[in-house]
Amino acid sequence: MQFGEFRLSVIRECNFRLDGGAMFGVVPKTLWSQVSPADELNRIQLSCNLLLIDTGSKKVLVETGMGSRWEKREAERYEVEMLVDDSNVLSSVGLSNDDVDAVIISHLHFDHAGGACRMVDGKLVPTFPKAKYYVQKGELDLARNPNARAKGSYRQDDFMPLIEHGVIAVIDGDKEIVPGVFAKVTGGHTSHHQVIYFESAGNKGVYFADIIPTKSHLSPPWVMGYDHFPLASCDVKSQWLTQAAKEKWLVVFDHEVGVPWGHVSLDEKGRFDFQALPAETLESDAVFSS
Ligand SMILES: [Zn+2]
Numbered sequence: 001m002q003f004g005e006f007r008l009s010v011i012r013e014c015n016f017r018l019d020g021g022a023m024f025g026v027v028p029k030t031l032w033s034q035v036s037p038a039d040e041l042n043r044i045q046l047s048c049n050l051l052l053i054d055t056g057s058k059k060v061l062v063e064t065g066m067g068s069r070w071e072k073r074e075a076e077r078y079e080v081e082m083l084v085d086d087s088n089v090l091s092s093v094g095l096s097n098d099d100v101d102a103v104i105i106s107h108l109h110f111d112h113a114g115g116a117c118r119m120v121d122g123k124l125v126p127t128f129p130k131a132k133y134y135v136q137k138g139e140l141d142l143a144r145n146p147n148a149r150a151k152g153s154y155r156q157d158d159f160m161p162l163i164e165h166g167v168i169a170v171i172d173g174d175k176e177i178v179p180g181v182f183a184k185v186t187g188g189h190t191s192h193h194q195v196i197y198f199e200s201a202g203n204k205g206v207y208f209a210d211i212i213p214t215k216s217h218l219s220p221p222w223v224m225g226y227d228h229f230p231l232a233s234c235d236v237k238s239q240w241l242t243q244a245a246k247e248k249w250l251v252v253f254d255h256e257v258g259v260p261w262g263h264v265s266l267d268e269k270g271r272f273d274f275q276a277l278p279a280e281t282l283e284s285d286a287v288f289s290s
Contacts, residue, residue: 001281003250004200006180007054009093010252010260010282013065013115017043017079023213025225035216043079046214046255048111051207052093053198058101058178061090062196062207063254064115064127069157086118086127092284100128102177105135106209106254107193108143113158124161132169133162134177136185138192140170150190150228186211186240188233189224195240205250211237213255215274218264241272 001008020042024032036044048065066078068086089097105113116133117124126133143154162168174184182197189210196207210226211233212218218241223233244251245266251274252261262276 001277001283003198003205004203005056006198006200006203007056008205008250008261009052009054010284011050011052011090011092012083012284013048013050013063013089014083015045015047015079015081015257016066016111017041017045020044022225024217025223025227025230027222032216032222036214045257047257047260048115049252049254049256049260050089051196051252052090052095052100053181055178055180055200058181059095059099060102060104060178060181061100061128061131062104063106063112063209064103066111067115067118067127067158069114069117069119086115089115089127097128098130100131102181103128103131103133104177104181104183104194104196105133106195106207107139107190108135108159109153109190109210110155110158112209112254114155116158117161124157126162126165126167129167131167133167134169134171134175134183135159135162136183136192136194137170137172139190139194140168142190142192153226186232186236188229188236189227191228203250204247205252206240206244207252207254208240209254211240212251212253214253215256215258215276217253218272218274220272242266245272 020038038044051062053060066080068082070080118127146154176182180200183194184197185192185194195209198205220234220237223230227233241264245264251264259276259279262274265273
């Protein structure tokens with residue numbers, strides 16, 4: 001989809017499932033199950049939606065998804081269904097892994113950094129060999145030394161090879177990665193979680209990452225049980241959504257199973273609503289359920 005002078009594409013990297021209760025925190029199941037039905041193991045369907053921003057001079061990939069390095073038992077636990085080949089992640093948009101100049105990872109949980117590296121001849125190598133991988137310093141510090149509560153969401157093999165190969169670009173705070181594409185720290189989900197804000201020729205957009213993973217998480221108090229700082233998530237959602245609604249930003253959701261981009265509106269009662277763009281705007285063969 002054209003976006004000012006940028007070209008945007010969504011690459012659906014995988015489908016997977018997580019526990020519905022963990023995905024909706026303190027929201028009662030009687031409410032969340034109406035918008036995200038659970039399976040017999042109480043899991044809900046999710047996707048990993050990567051965003052490719054082609055600015056004309058640089059190609060920036062937002063997130064890397066789950067990747068393919070999963071033991072059978074884990075793959076079954078999360079019902080991982082890979083939709084791309086990790087040697088050719090961008091084939092649906094006619095590009096190769098070598099074409100990516102920058103990768104921005106919102107935070108290092110396995111469903112965001114899992115695809116950062118891939119296994120070649122028994123060795124872990126960066127999936128996008130010519131790219132710099134942009135990660136917040138505070139996030140990397142936490143991921144390398146997580147406490148007992150945070151530990152289950154991080155795998156050292158997702159990011160340590162990036163350091164060993166010298167492709168990681170550690171940033172500390174908000175940063176313009178390439179002209180018009182910005183990493184902005186929100187906290188909430190993790191202490192240094194970042195969203196990706198982008199603008200071109202008067203168009204503005206944001207990739208919310210795990211601050212708003214699906215359209216069902218629009219309501220500010222509907223924050224994930226996984227969040228380290230849920231009250232901060234609630235506040236940061238209100239601030240970003242209010243501005244996004246007022247200025248008609250494009251919003252992109254990382255784990256939405258339907259069309260993952262569109263616009264938000266704010267009604268007179270203070271409720272946010274999401275209007276997805278038509279599926280044709282995705283220009284992709286991947287299946288996007290409605
Ligand atoms: Zn996630």
